[in-house]
Amino acid sequence: MSLLAIDGLTVRRGQCPVVDDVTLRVGLGEFLGLIGPNGAGKTTLLRGALGLLPSTGRSSLAGLTPRERARAAAFLPQAREIAWPVDVETLVTLGRVPHAGRRLTSADREAVTRALGRMGLGAYRQRIATALSGGEQARALIARALAQEAPLLLADEPVAGLDPESQIRTMQVFQDVAAEGRAVVASIHDLGLAARHCTRLLLMARGRLVADGPPGLVLTAANLSEVFGVRAYFADTPDGPVFQPLGVTR
Template sequence: MTLLSLRDLSVTLRDRPVFSGVTLDIEPGELVGLIGPNGAGKTTLMRAALGLLPHEGQSCLAELDPGARARAVAWMPQMREIAWPVTVEALVTLGRTPHRARALSQADRAAVTRALDWMDLSDMRNRTATRLSGGEQARVLIARALAQDTPLLLADEPVSGLDPAHQIATMRTFGQVARSGRAVLVSLHDLGLAARHCSRLILLGQGRVVADGPPGQVLTPELVAQVFGITAFSAATEHGHVFQPLEVLE
């Protein structure tokens, strides 16, 4: 069952085309990295796929009513804000809202506990979320999205601001989520993390999808130079694909 289907999706903002003709499918079991330089349209693509922006073309998610969409996909935007001084556990529990009637069920509690464990927050569950560091707050918001327990997770720059250990741990968690039969679409600027942890990369540039496939087929010297304007080292290893930027092209 396809979890995200886009057909000829195009977005124009303030009379400027952001991207056009994006067609892709995301299937269960995939951890897909959405990559590209600043301004390539990664955030816009995710928001349009969710029906949050005017667009041309089709997105299977945009056609759903709000309740069905909230049960089909969890969305973690790049902008992070925790407005109320609630506990970490209470905030993560908000992820269960699309599934709840009134009282929390055993399944709700299990999903919240699992999300807290995944994001290394179990010992912080009773702390006030607004009093945490920026990186800790980011992990709480990721946990809230994970607690939603949807077939598809869309996360926009979720590891930005996390320390290296929690960046790796978060990407491993996303991989675990994908292997459980769900799917994750995550936008990333760190191409090293994308290369090592994602099963598939979608490269945006020049207003279109430049490449779509396994990391080794997308992060080639030619495409990296064309889209990012850099040279880089890229190789497959026993631990996954390794990518390291080297120099900016003149």
């Protein structure tokens, strides 16, 4: 079963295709890392897939009503803005809006508690979200997306700016979400985290999808040099895959 089906999706800025004829499927249990250099089209692909940008081609999410789409997919944008000085619990509860009626149900409250727990924010319920550190605010916004409990989570650079522990824990949470039978697509610049935690990588360059597969088949020396301009160390170890960029190639 596909949670997202994209066929020939193209998004243009003027006459220039920022996303160029991308086709892909996202299935149950997958954690996809969307990788590529700055300007490759990763953010535009996520937004185009959701129908938030004009496009040609087809996305299974784009034709849904806003409420249907919010129940099918949670979206964590790159921008981390908390507009009002509400407490963390209220902020995370906003993730239940696609499901909630006039009053919160026990299921809504349980979903919020699970999301707070997953992001290590159980003790932060009554803290004012805008008074938190930048990393803590980022974790609260991830919790809001998790509380939505949609089958698919699309996240744009979710671990950027987090400390190492929070980065690893967040990636582990996404792994768990996928293992529960849902799916995650996250744009990630840290190739070491992507190689270690994702079941599949989508490599973009100049708006096109140039590689799609397991990390070991995508992070090849040729792809790294051609797309990123780097060489790297990549090995399977008893602790799992280890990837480290070593130098530039151009």
